[in-house]
Amino acid sequence: MELLIGVIERAPRRLAALLVLIALALAGGLGRLTFDDGFRTAFESDTDAYHAFAAERRIFAAAETEIAIHLSAPDLGEAKALDAVERFVLELGLLPEARDVVSVFALRHRPGADGDAAPLFDPEVADGAARRAALVQAAAHPLNEGRLLSPDLRHMLVLVRLDDERLDAVSSAIAAIRRLARQSFDATAVRHGVTGIPVLRGDVLTTIVADQFVVNVVGAAIGFLVCWAMFRSAILALIAGTPAVIALVWVLGFLGYSGIGVTTLTNALPVLILALAFADSMHLTYEIRCRMTAGDGTMTAIAGSLRVTAPACAMASLTTALGFAGLLLSHSPLVRGLGVAGLYALPMTLLAVLAMNPVMVRLLAGLAPVRRALRSPAAPLLFPSTAWSRVIAVIVARPVAISCISLAAIVASTTLYLQAEPRHAFVESVDAASAGYRELVEVERLLSPLSSIDVIVPAPAATPGAISESALARVGRVHAALEARFGARRVVSPWTVARWLEPDRPAGAAATMSAFLTRAERAVDGAFVASDGSALKVRVLTADIDSPAVRALAAESRRIARDAIDDGLPPPRTAGALAMVAEVSTIMLDDLNNSFLFAVAASGLVIALWCRSLSIGLLALLPNILPDALVGAWLRLSGNGLQFASGLALIIAFGIAVDDTLHVLNRLRPRLRAGGRITFADIRRAYRDVSPAIVATTVIICAGLVSTQTSALPSIAYFGALSIAVFGLAVLADLVMLPALLALLVRLQLKVARR
Amino acid sequence: MTRLCIAVLAALVGLAAPAAARTLEELIEGRFVASGFNRVTPGQAAHRMLCRLTGKRLDARRLSLAGRCAAAEQTAEVAMVFTIEEPGRRYAMHIGMKMSATQGYERAYDYRGVATDSALVFESPFMLAGRQYQSTFTVSLRDEAVMRIVETVEAIETGVKSVLIDLRMTRDQPR
Numbered sequence: 001m002e003l004l005i006g007v008i009e010r011a012p013r014r015l016a017a018l019l020v021l022i023a024l025a026l027a028g029g030l031g032r033l034t035f036d037d038g039f040r041t042a043f044e045s046d047t048d049a050y051h052a053f054a055a056e057r058r059i060f061a062a063a064e065t066e067i068a069i070h071l072s073a074p075d076l077g078e079a080k081a082l083d084a085v086e087r088f089v090l091e092l093g094l095l096p097e098a099r100d101v102v103s104v105f106a107l108r109h110r111p112g113a114d115g116d117a118a119p120l121f122d123p124e125v126a127d128g129a130a131r132r133a134a135l136v137q138a139a140a141h142p143l144n145e146g147r148l149l150s151p152d153l154r155h156m157l158v159l160v161r162l163d164d165e166r167l168d169a170v171s172s173a174i175a176a177i178r179r180l181a182r183q184s185f186d187a188t189a190v191r192h193g194v195t196g197i198p199v200l201r202g203d204v205l206t207t208i209v210a211d212q213f214v215v216n217v218v219g220a221a222i223g224f225l226v227c228w229a230m231f232r233s234a235i236l237a238l239i240a241g242t243p244a245v246i247a248l249v250w251v252l253g254f255l256g257y258s259g260i261g262v263t264t265l266t267n268a269l270p271v272l273i274l275a276l277a278f279a280d281s282m283h284l285t286y287e288i289r290c291r292m293t294a295g296d297g298t299m300t301a302i303a304g305s306l307r308v309t310a311p312a313c314a315m316a317s318l319t320t321a322l323g324f325a326g327l328l329l330s331h332s333p334l335v336r337g338l339g340v341a342g343l344y345a346l347p348m349t350l351l352a353v354l355a356m357n358p359v360m361v362r363l364l365a366g367l368a369p370v371r372r373a374l375r376s377p378a379a380p381l382l383f384p385s386t387a388w389s390r391v392i393a394v395i396v397a398r399p400v401a402i403s404c405i406s407l408a409a410i411v412a413s414t415t416l417y418l419q420a421e422p423r424h425a426f427v428e429s430v431d432a433a434s435a436g437y438r439e440l441v442e443v444e445r446l447l448s449p450l451s452s453i454d455v456i457v458p459a460p461a462a463t464p465g466a467i468s469e470s471a472l473a474r475v476g477r478v479h480a481a482l483e484a485r486f487g488a489r490r491v492v493s494p495w496t497v498a499r500w501l502e503p504d505r506p507a508g509a510a511a512t513m514s515a516f517l518t519r520a521e522r523a524v525d526g527a528f529v530a531s532d533g534s535a536l537k538v539r540v541l542t543a544d545i546d547s548p549a550v551r552a553l554a555a556e557s558r559r560i561a562r563d564a565i566d567d568g569l570p571p572p573r574t575a576g577a578l579a580m581v582a583e584v585s586t587i588m589l590d591d592l593n594n595s596f597l598f599a600v601a602a603s604g605l606v607i608a609l610w611c612r613s614l615s616i617g618l619l620a621l622l623p624n625i626l627p628d629a630l631v632g633a634w635l636r637l638s639g640n641g642l643q644f645a646s647g648l649a650l651i652i653a654f655g656i657a658v659d660d661t662l663h664v665l666n667r668l669r670p671r672l673r674a675g676g677r678i679t680f681a682d683i684r685r686a687y688r689d690v691s692p693a694i695v696a697t698t699v700i701i702c703a704g705l706v707s708t709q710t711s712a713l714p715s716i717a718y719f720g721a722l723s724i725a726v727f728g729l730a731v732l733a734d735l736v737m738l739p740a741l742l743a744l745l746v747r748l749q750l751k752v753a754r755r
Numbered sequence: 756m757t758r759l760c761i762a763v764l765a766a767l768v769g770l771a772a773p774a775a776a777r778t779l780e781e782l783i784e785g786r787f788v789a790s791g792f793n794r795v796t797p798g799q800a801a802h803r804m805l806c807r808l809t810g811k812r813l814d815a816r817r818l819s820l821a822g823r824c825a826a827a828e829q830t831a832e833v834a835m836v837f838t839i840e841e842p843g844r845r846y847a848m849h850i851g852m853k854m855s856a857t858q859g860y861e862r863a864y865d866y867r868g869v870a871t872d873s874a875l876v877f878e879s880p881f882m883l884a885g886r887q888y889q890s891t892f893t894v895s896l897r898d899e900a901v902m903r904i905v906e907t908v909e910a911i912e913t914g915v916k917s918v919l920i921d922l923r924m925t926r927d928q929p930r
Binding site: 089090091092093094096098101102103105106108114116117118119121122123124 | 803
């Protein structure tokens with residue numbers, strides 16, 4: 001600290017130049033920022049569920065990479081509409097990005113004696129009535145079951161599987177499909193919409209990129225405005241706000257250079273850093289102004305302010321860092337990535353604020369308007385200090401009741417919080433108002449769910465490239481049992497085809513299907529038949545549901561499948577991305593509870609060491625546990641459960657919320673470190689000094705996080721809202737519960753001393 | 756899928772038809788779209804088909820035509836290289852294919868063609884499903900931009916004829 005003060009005093013210009021140079025250098029990293037929607041990486045983990053999923057993916061193809069095109073019209077059988085739709089389907093096949101196209105136009109009549117299966121749509125028949133009749137046949141086709149075409153001929157689903165699943169290739173394919181759809185249908189009655197997981201991933205990525213501009217700019221603007229309102233001075237708002245913006249540039253540049261990039265989780269980090277930097281910088285500016293108004297010279301005020309404020313800021317960064325460190329316990333690389341990013345970002349932010357703010361004051365104080373602003377009597381920070389001093393006096397005089405009520409609230413809310421169920425759904429990360437998501441909901445309502453719980457049915461013996469009759473019969477029993485429970489429309493497997501080919505003896509279709517597999521290996525590779533011939537797959541189609549529902553559906557499907565073929569051979573198992581995500585997300589959400597416990601324990605220990613008082617360390621935790629516990633209890637009572645956004649908000653907000661407690665304890669610390677006991681008067685004095693500032697910083701942080709509400713990603717907006725709730729409750733706890741607990745401690749210590 | 760490639764070949768040959776008094780090398784550059792139907796094997800049901808192809812001149816004697824063809828349930832990348840043996844009369848061709856197909860699995864083969872006065876007639880023997888056939892393309896060039904390509908195959912054993920390809924090919928309009 002003294003070194004920094006020395007540099008600010010002796011070489012402020014060089015220090016300022018150095019800080020700007022660092023900002024310029026790191027600004028280069030902005031161009032290297034990578035953006036990841038986290039769809040692939042979020043659940044890659046060292047868990048049994050993920051390993052099983054990875055093993056399954058080696059023999060079965062992914063089903064969640066299809067782009068779904070929803071076509072609708074009052075009557076798709078009308079000649080012009082039908083011609084346009086069929087031409088569109090063929091054109092889709094011509095897109096360089098398309099690997100396969102699935103539509104009703106591929107449906108055929110049952111093979112005749114010569115083995116030839118004629119398409120329902122005879123290309124040599126141009127008559128409109130005949131083509132409409134073919135469409136009616138398609139709607140009633142056993143392989144359709146209302147999935148690709150609705151019985152009323154109003155809705156049609158076309159699926160496109162891509163060759164390249166990388167996001168940039170997928171985005172290019174989606175753009176080409178949308179362009180083609182516009183060209184094909186603009187002059188017709190056919191309405192078109194594009195959806196599917198790849199489309200939603202693209203939407204998420206677009207939102208993440210937009211957020212980095214919108215959320216941060218709005219956050220910075222709000223920060224400046226709040227500083228201006230607090231200081232009633234545009235100059236002081238600039239002095240307080242500029243270091244925060246510099247810190248933001250440093251952190252974003254670092255994310256770019258380090259390759260950590262921006263994900264659905266780290267998306268909220270920059271605005272969080274911005275809010276923290278605004279808060280620290282405002283603390284410092286407030287202190288400097290108070291001292292200069294009291295008559296201190298510029299450098300004296302800077303040095304004094306740094307000595308008083310910097311340790312608390314550093315401790316606040318440390319406790320926040322402990323929250324981020326707790327995230328390293330997660331099984332998820334994405335969550336760990338947020339932890340690592342936070343651990344790097346916090347010291348950078350602290351350094352940017354502690355160096356930039358005083359050096360700006362040092363350099364600009366030479367200008368008359370700045371000097372006037374710094375020396376003008378400090379306006380009250382929109383806080384009723386006098387009235388609050390009286391309240392504090394009452395709290396300190398009667399601490400028992402408040403302490404007991406607070407402790408009871410902690411116990412009750414923690415009990416509820418622990419019952420909050422881990423819950424994850426894909427929709428958490430998707431803009432529910434986006435066209436892609438609305439289309440997905442429509443497709444799943446009108447035609448077919450696009451997700452599935454997969455039931456893998458091992459074959460009695462591996463037959464690569466073929467389906468044995470015994471394997472088909474086995475999958476048939478599972479299919480029939482699942483169909484009896486979930487309905488024909490929701491269950492799809494090779495048995496669906498076998499039953500169509502050979503209605504009287506479906507298992508007998510094995511030879512025909514094997515011949516087809518041999519001829520068309522690439523078109524059907526791994527969709528339902530394992531590439532090594534070891535198993536067949538039954539898909540139980542389901543709409544986007546949350547993880548508890550997925551786990552229940554998977555358990556039920558597994559039980560039904562196993563009951564259906566209790567033959568001593570390897571039993572069926574559930575698989576697929578949906579089931580894996582449900583299992584792994586539950587583990588990861590449980591990890592967040594461990595991370596939270598780590599953050600609490602580590603923060604308590606650090607505060608105890610900082611104050612050299614174990615009792616203070618324990619006591620300081622209580623007003624910070626209460627806000628998290630109350631929000632956790634709300635999660636349980638509201639039925640929202642513990643999601644990634646809420647879990648992360650509780651951990652990170654805990655670390656930040658400790659900031660206010662530290663600023664109170666910072667005022668008591670000299671006495672504590674000297675081995676003395678604090679008194680009631682110390683508590684009252686500390687609160688008189690810091691109450692306005694901690695309320696102001698909470699307002700700044702909350703105001704900065706209000707910008708998260710501009711994000712189209714529900715998880716980011718939810719994270720911001722819960723964080724604001726925690727900060728609001730935390731400042732209340734610091735203003736009411738903490739003085740009561742401190743006063744109770746003083747009472748106990750006095751009692752002990754009297755004995 | 757064999758038919759698919761042959762259709763493309765026929766289209767090229769059609770471009771060189773003497774009826775239009777134009778040569779293949781004059782007409783090949785540009786983008787083309789072909790639509791119609793094909794049969795996988797003689798006697799089987801037909802499927803609607805659409806192709807988009809781009810023609811380029813590789814050097815003085817070699818021309819290429821490459822693109823993609825699609826039916827409702829299959830797609831194929833098609834790439835052809837032509838060698839001009841006698842301008843306006845005789846051509847050699849190599850076709851390479853990468854298929855995402857539910858039917859047909861040939862990957863590469865060679866073909867030879869001959870132009871006549873009124874149309875282009877292109878012939879080649881080939882094996883399909885263990886049977887020997889002789890294929891004949893009749894390519895009528897109606898004007899520079901539109902042509903009709905019909906492939907008829909005749910089973911050597913039985914003499915039974917079947918239309919495998921019927922495509923209408925035009926210059927692709929800018930999209």
